Each structure stands twice: as structure tokens, then as C-alpha cells.
Amino acid sequence: MFSTTQKIGILGGGQLGKMLCLAAAPWDFKTCVLDTSADFPAGPVCSEFTPGDFKNYDDVLAFGADKDVLTIEIEHVNTEALHELKRQGKIVHPAPEALDIIKDKGLQKEFYRQHDIPTAPFELFADEQALLDAIQSGRWALPLVQKTRTAGYDGRGVAILRSPADLDTKLLKGPCLAEQLAPVRTEIAVIAARNAADQVAVFPAVEMDFHPEANLVEQLVCPARISPLAEAAAEALAEQVIRAFDVCGLLAVEMFLCIDGQLWVNEVAPRPHNSGHHTIDSAVTSQYQQHLRAICNLPLGDTAQVQPAIMLNLLGDEGFKGPVRYEGVAECLALSGVHVHLYGKAMTAPFRKMGHVTITADTLEAAFEKADFVKKTLRVRS
Numbered sequence: 242m243f244s245t246t247q248k249i250g251i252l253g254g255g256q257l258g259k260m261l262c263l264a265a266a267p268w269d270f271k272t273c274v275l276d277t278s279a280d281f282p283a284g285p286v287c288s289e290f291t292p293g294d295f296k297n298y299d300d301v302l303a304f305g306a307d308k309d310v311l312t313i314e315i316e317h318v319n320t321e322a323l324h325e326l327k328r329q330g331k332i333v334h335p336a337p338e339a340l341d342i343i344k345d346k347g348l349q350k351e352f353y354r355q356h357d358i359p360t361a362p363f364e365l366f367a368d369e370q371a372l373l374d375a376i377q378s379g380r381w382a383l384p385l386v387q388k389t390r391t392a393g394y395d396g397r398g399v400a401i402l403r404s405p406a407d408l409d410t411k412l413l414k415g416p417c418l419a420e421q422l423a424p425v426r427t428e429i430a431v432i433a434a435r436n437a438a439d440q441v442a443v444f445p446a447v448e449m450d451f452h453p454e455a456n457l458v459e460q461l462v463c464p465a466r467i468s469p470l471a472e473a474a475a476e477a478l479a480e481q482v483i484r485a486f487d488v489c490g491l492l493a494v495e496m497f498l499c500i501d502g503q504l505w506v507n508e509v510a511p512r513p514h515n516s517g518h519h520t521i522d523s524a525v526t527s528q529y530q531q532h533l534r535a536i537c538n539l540p541l542g543d544t545a546q547v548q549p550a551i552m553l554n555l556l557g558d559e560g561f562k563g564p565v566r567y568e569g570v571a572e573c574l575a576l577s578g579v580h581v582h583l584y585g586k587a588m589t590a591p592f593r594k595m596g597h598v599t600i601t602a603d604t605l606e607a608a609f610e611k612a613d614f615v616k617k618t619l620r621v622r623s
């Protein structure tokens with residue numbers, strides 16, 4: 242429904258919430274944000290800010306009471322309250338049933354198995370000792386990837402165990418899963434959107450390059466440098482996955498394109514995603530506007546890419562902690578097609594996500610050249 246008076250409640254006031262609010266502004270949509278501090282990125286740009294904890298049942302329930310549509314910018318919210326709000330007749334996207342599965346990487350992997358969605362072979366373990374026993378007995382062999390079932394993000398909660406020494410230093414505690422190390426050729430993400438009328442639209446695949454130390458996406462390339470066949474298969478897989486989860490809104494599907502050409506789903510996020518930031522500056526429809534269209538059951542926007550794009554996360558420089566100071570921004574803005582987005586975080590810390598830059602050009606080669614300049618020039622210090 243298109244309505245400038247309906248209230249859209251967003252759980253979480255981080256950068257994704259901020260960009261969602263900004264996308265809602267041209268349509269005069271009322272954005273209401275729940276988070277612990279109005280100093281967080283979305284605070285200054287939302288229509289209405291409610292202080293509270295999105296992990297707390299009572300806070301979420303009270304927040305939802307006068308909202309028409311509820312959505313999230315982070316998965317780790319109180320879903321019991323969302324179930325209750327849905328029972329009361331509120332529109333909740335993504336569905337809390339899907340959130341319950343997605344929040345737990347163990348349930349997520351079992352979901353893929355049940356729905357014939359290709360994913361790395363895996364096993365769930367009660368704790369790290371059970372995994373060690375499985376390695377001891379020869380049922381699992383190194384290398385393998387261990388993941389904690391809940392509360393992992395930005396690579397925390399993921400351990401790539403290659404050698405026996407890693408078992409002493411890298412093993413993660415608690416309920417976990419082990420999965421095969423994927424023979425990755427290219428890591429990609431495909432963002433799908435679906436509305437209540439069951440319309441589905443899929444953005445072109447993006448290629449994700451990881452920062453070796455921080456295990457954060459450092460650079461993202463769109464279009465992904467993969468074959469047209471792999472591109473078509475990835476887009477079809479993303480559509481299959483969003484329909485399987487039965488969610489409305491966005492679903493970002495992270496995938497491994499393996500050396501043999503197979504696609505494996507790594508994990509999903511039912512919300513705007515880091516791998517879709519470039520769409521603000523390089524696609525007909527941004528992922529944020531697409532999310533709003535999808536949760537309000539409006540026609541989905543055109544997902545076509547207008548220009549090739551490279552997205553760089555602006556991470557706090559190593560060795561700097563405190564009030565943030567950006568260096569080299571003006572020099573970067575002197576280049577055409579350099580789009581700087583800062584998130585409004587007052588304090589920097591090593592590898593903290595402070596903003597991003599999207600670089601567009603007529604060709605990817607030209608975009609890479611400008612991206613190299615931006616990487617060298619733009620610094621996040623204190």
C-alpha cells in the first residue's frame with residue numbers, strides 16, 4: 242500500500258536503518274526507529290526515534306503497537322514479540338518464522354537440506370568438544386569451517402580450521418556446526434526481493450572480495466566477473482531461496498561459486514545488505530527503495546545496473562581509536578563517479594565500518610583505477 246501516513250517501524254538504528262530512512266524520504270513515508278541511542282546512524286534521519294532494546298520482548302511489543310508495518314535492519318531481534326505483533330494483525334516483514342530459522346545458522350543449514358538448496362555439507366554439534374571428538378574419530382577431517390550457531394556477524398563466529406594447531410587457538414566455544422571448506426572460485430551475493438503479491442525481482446550478482454585480516458568484505462564488484470551461465474544460475478537460485486523462506490522484503494543470498502562451477506548457498510540475510518550499497522548510485526532502483534516497495538506490497542522496481550560499480554567499505558584505520566577524522570575526502574570527490582557515504586558514527590576504531598564509497602564508471606577497468614586512488618587517498622583516522 243502506498244500511504245504517506247502509515248508508520249513503518251524499523252528495528253535497529255545502524256547504517257542500514259539510516260539508508261532505509263533516507264530511501265523513504267522522497268515518498269514522505271514515516272520511518273520510526275527502535276534502538277538504544279538516538280546518536281546511532283539512523284537517529285538524525287528517521288521521522289521518529291524510540292529509545293529501547295530490539296532484543297527485549299516488552300520494548301519491541303510496545304514499539305509495534307502504533308506501527309502499520311514492521312521490519313528490521315538486523316536479524317538479532319526479539320522474534321517472540323514479532324510473532325505476537327503478527328498475531329495482533331500487524332504486518333511484519335520479514336516473517337518472524339523465517340527470522341527464527343535465519344538467526345540460527347544450524348537451523349538455516351537444515352532448512353537448505355530440507356529444501357534441496359545446494360550448500361556446503363555440514364553437521365551440527367552440541368559444543369566444541371563434540372566437534373573435536375568427531376575429528377578424533379575420523380568422521381571429520383581438517384580443513385573445515387566451524388561456525389557458532391547464533392550471534393555471529395562480520396566473520397565473528399566463523400573459524401577456518403586448517404591445521405591441528407588451529408584446534409588449540411581458533412576453536413570457538415558452544416553449540417556449533419562444521420562444514421566443508423568450499424573450493425571457492427568467486428564469492429558472490431545476490432539480492433532478491435519479494436512482495437505480498439508474490440512478485441520477485443533479483444539484482445545482478447555482486448562479487449565480494451574479503452579483507453584478509455578483518456574477514457570483512459573490503460571491496461565489492463558489480464557486475465560480478467562470472468560467466469553468463471553462472472550469473473543466470475545464481476539469480477535463479479536466489480529466487481528459489483526467497484520463495485522457500487516465504488519472506489517479503491529483501492533477501493540477500495551469499496553464495497560460493499565453486500571451482501567446478503557449482504553454486505553453494507553460504508547464508509542469507511533478510512534485509513538490506515552490505516553487498517547492495519552500490520545500488521544507491523549504480524542501479525535503477527536502490528536495494529533500500531526495493532525493500533520499502535516489497536514490505537509495502539508496491540510494484541518492485543527495475544533491478545538493472547546502469548553503470549559498473551565498485552563498492553569499498555570505509556573501515557577505521559588500524560592504530561586509530563577515538564573521535565573520527567576523515568582525510569582525503571575532497572581529493573576523492575574531485576573524481577567523477579565517486580560517491581561517498583558516511584554513517585554518522587562519531588568514534589572510529591580499527592576495522593569499524595564507518596561508511597562506504599561507491600565508484601561508478603563506464604567500464605569496470607576505469608572504476609578499478611579510480612577505486613585504487615580512493616583506497617590510497619581516503620583515510621579514517623582519529
Ligand SMILES: Nc1ncnc2c1ncn2[C@@H]1O[C@H](COP(=O)(O)OP(=O)(O)OP(=O)(O)O)[C@@H](O)[C@H]1O
Pocket residue numbers: 361386388393394395396397398399420421422423424425428451456457458495507508
Ligand atoms: N564453507 C566455507 N568455505 C569457505 N569459506 C567460507 C565458508 N564459510 C565461510 N567462509 C568464509 O568466511 C566468511 C564469513 O562467513 P559467514 O558469511 O558464514 O559469516 P558471517 O559472520 O555471518 O559473515 P558476515 O556477517 O560478514 O556476512 C565468508 O564470507 C567466507 O569468506
Ligand SMILES: [Mg+2]
Pocket residue numbers: 495508
Ligand atoms: Mg556472511
